[in-house]
Amino acid sequence: MQSELGDYFSKVFRTITTDNDPEFARLAELETGTNTKVYFTHPYTSCEKGAIENHNGLIRRFIPKGKRISD
Known part of the structure; x- marks a missing residue:
């Protein structure tokens, strides 16, 4: 999404709050190149x-x- 939004990424996503799960471990790298x-x-x-x-x-x-969502 960052590459698609370019400079607008920091305007659309000012903050991101997430769990401490391993799949989000690299998410902190967003702070390096964005606001x-x-x-x-x-x-x-x-x-x-x-x-x-x-x-x-x-x-x-x-x-x-x-209950299943598909039902």
């Missing part, structure tokens, strides 16, 4: 990911846990 700040949450603190948890809650209203 985007990358934040990593503490383990087991879902309150630090407000937008993600809000979306999960909205999805759970219509798709209960354990």
